Structure formats: C-alpha cells, structure tokens
Amino acid sequence: MDFSYTDEQQMLLDTARRFVGERYPFEYRQRVRDSAEGWSRETWLRLADLGLLALNVPESEGGLGAGPIETMLVCNALGEGLLLEPYVGSAVVATSVIAELGSPHQRQRWLPHLASGEVVALLAHDEPDSGDDFARVQTRARREGEHWRLDGRKSQVYHAPAANLLLVSARTEDDVLAVFAVPTNVPGVHLAAQKTVDDQCAANVHLDGAQVEADARLGADAQGALRNALDAGLAALCADAFGAMDKAFATTVDYCRSRTQFGAPIGTFQSLQHRMADMLMRLEEARAMSYLAASACSHSDLAERRAALAAAKALMGQCARHIGQQAIQLHGGMGMTDELAISHYFKRLIAFEFRNGSTDQHLRDYRKQLRAA
Amino acid sequence: MNLNFDSQQLAFRDELRAFLRDHLPADIRTRMRDGDHSHIREDISDWQKILHRQGWGAPAWPKEFGGPGWSKPQQYIFDVECALADAPEQLAFGLKMVGPVIMRYGNAEQQQRFLPRIVAADDWWCQGYSEPGSGSDLASLRTRAERAGNDYIVNGQKVWNTLGQFANWIFCLVRTGNGGKPQQGISFLLIDMRTPGVKVQPTRLLDGGFEVNEIWFENVRVPMGNLIGEENRGWTYAKFLLGHERSNVAGIGAIKRELLRLKQIAARTQGETASLLHDPIFATRIAQVEIELRALEIISLRAMFEAERNSAPGPEASILKTRGTEIRQRISELQIDALGEAALTIAPRIDDDTPRAMLDYLNLRKLSIFGGSNEIQRNIIAQRILGL
Numbered sequence: 096m097d098f099s100y101t102d103e104q105q106m107l108l109d110t111a112r113r114f115v116g117e118r119y120p121f122e123y124r125q126r127v128r129d130s131a132e133g134w135s136r137e138t139w140l141r142l143a144d145l146g147l148l149a150l151n152v153p154e155s156e157g158g159l160g161a162g163p164i165e166t167m168l169v170c171n172a173l174g175e176g177l178l179l180e181p182y183v184g185s186a187v188v189a190t191s192v193i194a195e196l197g198s199p200h201q202r203q204r205w206l207p208h209l210a211s212g213e214v215v216a217l218l219a220h221d222e223p224d225s226g227d228d229f230a231r232v233q234t235r236a237r238r239e240g241e242h243w244r245l246d247g248r249k250s251q252v253y254h255a256p257a258a259n260l261l262l263v264s265a266r267t268e269d270d271v272l273a274v275f276a277v278p279t280n281v282p283g284v285h286l287a288a289q290k291t292v293d294d295q296c297a298a299n300v301h302l303d304g305a306q307v308e309a310d311a312r313l314g315a316d317a318q319g320a321l322r323n324a325l326d327a328g329l330a331a332l333c334a335d336a337f338g339a340m341d342k343a344f345a346t347t348v349d350y351c352r353s354r355t356q357f358g359a360p361i362g363t364f365q366s367l368q369h370r371m372a373d374m375l376m377r378l379e380e381a382r383a384m385s386y387l388a389a390s391a392c393s394h395s396d397l398a399e400r401r402a403a404l405a406a407a408k409a410l411m412g413q414c415a416r417h418i419g420q421q422a423i424q425l426h427g428g429m430g431m432t433d434e435l436a437i438s439h440y441f442k443r444l445i446a447f448e449f450r451n452g453s454t455d456q457h458l459r460d461y462r463k464q465l466r467a468a
Numbered sequence: 469m470n471l472n473f474d475s476q477q478l479a480f481r482d483e484l485r486a487f488l489r490d491h492l493p494a495d496i497r498t499r500m501r502d503g504d505h506s507h508i509r510e511d512i513s514d515w516q517k518i519l520h521r522q523g524w525g526a527p528a529w530p531k532e533f534g535g536p537g538w539s540k541p542q543q544y545i546f547d548v549e550c551a552l553a554d555a556p557e558q559l560a561f562g563l564k565m566v567g568p569v570i571m572r573y574g575n576a577e578q579q580q581r582f583l584p585r586i587v588a589a590d591d592w593w594c595q596g597y598s599e600p601g602s603g604s605d606l607a608s609l610r611t612r613a614e615r616a617g618n619d620y621i622v623n624g625q626k627v628w629n630t631l632g633q634f635a636n637w638i639f640c641l642v643r644t645g646n647g648g649k650p651q652q653g654i655s656f657l658l659i660d661m662r663t664p665g666v667k668v669q670p671t672r673l674l675d676g677g678f679e680v681n682e683i684w685f686e687n688v689r690v691p692m693g694n695l696i697g698e699e700n701r702g703w704t705y706a707k708f709l710l711g712h713e714r715s716n717v718a719g720i721g722a723i724k725r726e727l728l729r730l731k732q733i734a735a736r737t738q739g740e741t742a743s744l745l746h747d748p749i750f751a752t753r754i755a756q757v758e759i760e761l762r763a764l765e766i767i768s769l770r771a772m773f774e775a776e777r778n779s780a781p782g783p784e785a786s787i788l789k790t791r792g793t794e795i796r797q798r799i800s801e802l803q804i805d806a807l808g809e810a811a812l813t814i815a816p817r818i819d820d821d822t823p824r825a826m827l828d829y830l831n832l833r834k835l836s837i838f839g840g841s842n843e844i845q846r847n848i849i850a851q852r853i854l855g856l
Contacts (some may be wrong), residue, residue, distance in 0.1 A: 226738075227740075251810075289813045289816065291814060292830070293812075297812070356602075357604070357605045357608075358605075361604075364843075367843070416801075424833070424837065424841075427603055427837055427841065428598070428627070428834075431674055431833060432672065433672040433673060433676070438673075441674065441833075445804075445826075446812055449804075449809050449811055452809075454805075455749075455805060459740060
C-alpha cells in the first residue's frame with residue numbers, strides 16, 4: 096500500500112496544473128465556450144507540446160506509455176480547469192483503442208498524429224438501443240471488394256464535431272465486434288450536432304454506406320480492447336470529475352469566507368459550516384473512488400475491475416450531485432449566474448453523472464454481481 | 469374534520485377546468501409546457517388580459533379593488549388548476565406583492581392610479597429589494613433616496629430583478645434615514661422605470677436564460693407622491709409583503725403538474741425489466757415524493773384554513789416554502805434521472821421533456837435560494853415558531 100506519487104507523477108500533475116492555471120483561466124474558457132467551434136485547437140496543440148497527448152501512446156510509437164495513475168493525475172488537473180477539449184475521448188480512449196488493436200502499420204499511421212494534436216480521434220460506440228450491454232452493437236460492416244461499408248447509428252458521441260477521425264464499432268458479417276478507423280470527411284458519415292448541458296458539443300453519428308479502405312479495420316475481435324479502452328475512459332472521466340469537485344468545493348469555501356452578511360462572513364454560520372463539512376466528506380469519498388477506478392484499470396480479473404468501476408462511478412455520481420448542488424446553494428443567487436465559474440462546475444458535474452452510464456446504471460451493475468459469499 | 473373540498477368547491481373547480489380548456493390559447497399552453505420562454509412577455513400579458521376580461525385578473529384581491537372576492541380555498545383551487553393546465557404563472561410582483569401593499573398602506577390616489585393597471589396588465593411591475601451586498605441580510609441595503617424639494621434623488625443598485633427587463637414600474641426599498649437599527653430608515657418607493665438614470669442589464673443565468681436583471685439608479689428623480697406610507701417605515705411594509713408573497717408559496721399546483729410529468733416520463737422509459745414506473749427502485753422513489761406531496765398539500769390547506777380565520781399569514785409560510793421547494797427540486801431530479809443519458813442533450817429539442825427537464829433542473833436550483841433562502845426559512849422557523 097502506498098498513496099504517494101512518484102516524482103515523475105508529481106511533476107506530471109504540476110505540469111498539467113500549471114498549464115491550466117496559466118493557459119486556461121476561467122475567462123479564457125468562457126471565450127472558448129462562446130466560440131463557434133466550442134473548443135480550442137490552440138489549447139489542443141499546447142497540450143501536445145507538453146507531451147500530454149502522448150501520455151497513453153506507447154513508447155514504441157514515441158509516446159510516454161504511461162498508465163492509469165498518470166492519466167488520473169492529468170485528468171484531475173484538466174477537470175479543475177473544466178477543459179472543453181476532448182482529452183479523455185481522444186488522448187485516452189481512442190488512443191488506447193488504436194494502441195491495443197492496431198497493426199504496427201496502423202499504429203504508426205495514427206498514434207504519432209494523435210500525440211502531435213493533428214488528429215482528434217473519438218470512439219463512436221454507443222447506440223440508441225445499446226441499453227446496459229456494451230457489446231450490443233447493431234452497426235453493420237460489410238466487405239465490398241477492397242473496401243468496408245458501414246451502416247448504422249451511434250448516439251451522443253461527445254466532442255464528435257471536433258474529430259477528424261472516428262473509431263466506429265460495428266458487427267461484421269460473421270458477427271465479430273470490430274472497430275474501423277473512419278475519417279469524418281468520408282461520404283456517408285453524417286453528424287447531427289448536439290449541445291450538452293456542460294457546454295460541450297456532441298453528435299449523433301449516422302453511417303449510411305460509409306466506405307473505408309480494407310486497412311481501416313483495427314485488429315480482429317475488438318471486444319476486449321473496447322472494454323479496456325472504455326474502462327480507461329471511465330476512470331479518466333472519474334478523475335476529471337474529481338478535479339471539478341475538488342475545485343468547486345475549494346471555491347465554495349473561499350466564497351463563504353469572503354461573503355459577508357449580518358456583519359460576519361457567512362462561513363462563520365454553523366448551519367453553513369455543517370454543509371461544508373458534509374461536502375468535504377463527500378469529496379473524500381469521491382477521491383477514494385477515483386483512486387479505486389484508476390487502480391482497477393490494471394486489474395487482470397475483468398469482473399473485479401468492472402465491479403470496482405461500477406462502484407466508483409455510482410458513488411462519485413452521488414458525490415457530484417451533492418457537491419454541485421451545495422456549491423450553488425452556498426453561493427446564493429451568484430451561484431445561478433453564468434458569470435461565476437461555480438455554475439459551470441455544477442454543470443460539469445451533472446453531466447458527469449449521466450456520461451458513460453448513469454449513477455443508476457452503475458448501481459445496477461454493481462448490484463448484479465453481489466454474492467452472499 | 470374533513471379534508472375534502474365540498475360540492476360547491478368542486479363545482480367551482482369544474483367551472484375553472486372548462487374555462488381553462490376553452491380560453492387558454494393553445495400556443496401559450498404549448499410554450500409553457502415545453503419551457504419555451506421566447507414569448508414570455510406576451511404570454512404572461514395576454515393571459516392576464518384574458519383573465520381580466522373574465523373578472524378573474526386578481527384572484528386574491530377583494531372586490532372593492534377589482535378582485536372576484538374568492539375565498540382562500542377558491543384561490544387555492546384556481547392556482548392549482550391553472551398550473552395543471554400549463555397556464556403562464558400570473559406575475560406576482562403586481563398582484564401578490566406591491567398590490568396588497570398599496571391596498572393596505574397606499575393612499576387613495578395611489579390606489580386609484582396603480583391598482584386597476586395591475587389587474588389589466590397595463591403595468592408590469594418588478595421588485596427592487598436585493599443588492600449586491602444585501603441578500604439574506606436585506607436590511608443592510610444601501611440604495612439611497614435623498615430629499616430634493618418635492619422629489620427624492622435615488623442612487624444605488626438592485627439585483628435579481630425577475631423579469632425586470634419588461635417592467636415599467638419597480639417598487640424599491642431605499643435608505644432614507646441613518647442611525648438606529650438598519651431596519652429603521654428604510655422607505656418603500658415606487659419608481660417609474662422610464663425615468664432618466666434607470667439602467668437595466670439582464671443577467672445571464674446557468675441555463676442560458678435571462679430571467680433576472682441588475683438595475684442601476686443614477687440620480688433618478690422620483691416624486692414624493694410615489695412614497696408608500698410614511699418615510700422610514702418601509703421595513704414594516706416589506707414584511708407585510710413577504711407574508712403575502714408566501715401565502716401560496718408551496719406551489720402545490722406546479723408540483724402536481726411536474727409529478728404527473730415525471731410519471732409520464734417514467735412510464736415510457738424502459739428500465740431493467742419493465743418501465744421505470746414499475747421498476748421497483750425507481751417507482752419507490754416516485755412513491756416517496758408523491759407521499760411527501762400529499763402531506764404538504766394537507767399542511768398547505770390547514771395553513772390556509774388558519775389564515776382565513778387569523779388574517780395575516782404567519783411564520784408557517786416558511787415551512788411551506790421550504791418543503792415545497794425541496795419536493796419540487798426532488799421531482800426535477802427524478803425527471804432527469806428517468807431520462808438518463810438523454811438528459812445530457814440541451815439542444816436541439818428531442819421531445820416534450822428533452823431538454824426541458826434538464827434546463828428546469830438547472831433553473832430550479834433557484835427555488836431554495838430566492839424568496840428568503842431555505843437557510844433563512846429555517847432561521848425563521850427556529851426563531852419565530854420555536855422561539856429559540
């Protein structure tokens with residue numbers, strides 16, 4: 096047992112935090128949020144310069160080959176800054192899929208470009224009818240000569256409008272779950288953009304006879320790699336949410352120290368002190384579960400890993416709701432305004448509750464594996 | 469003891485239902501149901517005029533000032549039925565706030581000048597209470613009114629002026645005296661918002677909407693005839709007003725409407741083995757909140773019964789405000805929980821409840837903050853009910 100970070104891990108956290116502090120202050124984020132794209136390519140390239148986009152790229156492709164703990168630390172910092180850029184989607188999930196499934200040629204073709212920020216790749220996996228079963232994919236892939244033809248629908252792909260590459264999961268004619276690298280400019284790929292509650296962009300993706308070259312298929316059976324990448328993404332999302340909770344809490348305590356009513360800082364009122372004490376307890380639970388989620392990513396026992404991640408997401412979702420609601424309440428009317436950062440933390444946290452499976456879904460997953468002994 | 473409405477009251481309810489069915493314009497009803505505020509000014513105003521033509525423009529006002537002379541149970545039934553029918557909520561600032569103050573403390577000239585225009589939707593009132601440094605601690609307000617001949621000169625800033633961007637009149641608490649307790653030296657002043665020196669700036673809220681405003685007063689000249697009652701007695705009038713604001717504060721009608729909507733969402737959303745309305749876990753949560761609503765409704769009716777006997781609403785209003793807002797917020801949470809991942813999308817519109825449910829969830833955080841935060845309500849309960 097050891098809760099300390101290595102020097103390298105601490106440096107990574109410091110680097111990411113310094114980046115957020117210097118390059119991504121709230122005013123900058125507001126400008127990015129209000130821009131037509133809704134995310135900043137400039138920021139993306141800075142993340143590349145810092146090596147953060149190469150974090151999950153294997154050393155063989157020139158990356159850092161880091162693990163889930165490093166990813167957690169970076170995502171903590173990016174969550175503190177409420178980054179609007181597709182870090183978890185591209186630099187964690189999509190990068191992991193290509194690294195695990197890709198042939199040496201495919202890895203060489205995509206990973207260095209992901210690390211440099213030229214390519215933003217996102218996994219398009221969930222479908223309108225997926226339900227609780229992640230392997231339930233109805234998108235079809237059919238071989239047509241030298242090409243693959245893809246037909247199907249993918250729902251609510253976060254950041255999809257920012258991507259130039261989609262990793263599309265589909266069932267082949269022999270019913271194997273496969274993944275295809277599909278540039279977004281291929282004919283037959285249509286994005287129906289959506290705005291999400293946390294001011295991010297998402298899209299429903301329609302594939303109507305989208306045609307890609309034979310070499311677009313990554314690996315053979317993709318089920319295991321998809322599970323690994325989605326789990327890595329879930330842990331990273333938890334880390335991002337923890338960063339947001341941590342910052343929302345600290346901001347709230349600061350506000351209660353400085354806001355004066357009835358001749359005293361409101362933080363001196365006992366009823367508000369108890370609320371902040373409760374928030375701190377939820378925050379520590381969230382931190383614990385974020386650690387659990389990150390370390391679960393290296394479990395070899397899949398059932399154990401799934402249970403740990405379900406537990407983490409379920410409890411962290413509840414912590415997110417509690418901390419988010421209390422943060423707004425303690426800010427009073429100011430907490431309702433777009434001008435203060437706190438409402439944006441609140442919205443990030445409500446989105447977290449529903450992303451990658453809602454609190455209820457994860458509770459259900461956890462409940463299903465309960466055993467008497 | 470009998471918890472049910474009598475046959476006359478039920479007949480009254482049926483009359484209202486028929487009226488709402490026939491006279492609430494379909495487009496307004498649709499916009500209200502969808503949470504579409506793009507026409508909110510016209511929708512509120514048009515609906516008020518329709519009610520006015522019917523003689524129901526001011527449900528809680530006595531006949532002498534243009535009200536229908538309804539009993540409190542009738543007013544309650546009216547509120548519930550209007551909410552259930554997705555009618556726009558009548559503007560409280562004139563009807564429930566400044567109106568009763570003018571009736572009680574205004575002079576005859578003020579009553580003749582202002583009251584008919586409130587009922588007819590000729591004037592749009594907003595409230596000028598809170599300031600940047602004075603929220604829960606309202607009595608610390610600093611907007612000043614200085615005498616200059618037959619006028620006051622007003623300087624200061626007000627915040628959270630709900631729908632103030634559409635208002636042509638504002639009732640303000642202003643400081644006219646110094647010394648003593650902060651509550652002394654506050655006056656209640658009516659200000660024409662078209663007076664030079666009044667500046668209104670809408671505040672963007674977390675749901676992207678513009679529901680409240682900041683209002684600045686820079687050397688705004690206000691005739692002394694716009695003072696309500698006596699100078700430096702404004703706190704008394706404000707407290708009277710708060711009592712009225714809270715007389716139907718539980719918002720039972722809107723809660724019932726949203727509970728119904730929650731059940732509809734749950735009924736059409738597939739759970740693990742059945743719809744969420746029959747999912748053991750989710751349905752239990754709905755049952756819990758429905759039971760709490762039943763209790764609140766009885767508490768609300770009892771408070772109304774007592775208020776009819778003892779005139780002014782008492783501190784019980786704090787119980788209704790706190791529980792009403794907690795239950796409404798809980799229902800809003802359950803609506804987004806039922807929608808699940810679909811709740812994330814706030815544009816484009818997908819169906820009647822997506823994205824309305826999420827935008828409501830964001831917006832309704834205000835309920836436990838405004839009108840005296842729920843913390844302040846608990847202070848009132850502890851101090852005024854329990855005498856602690």
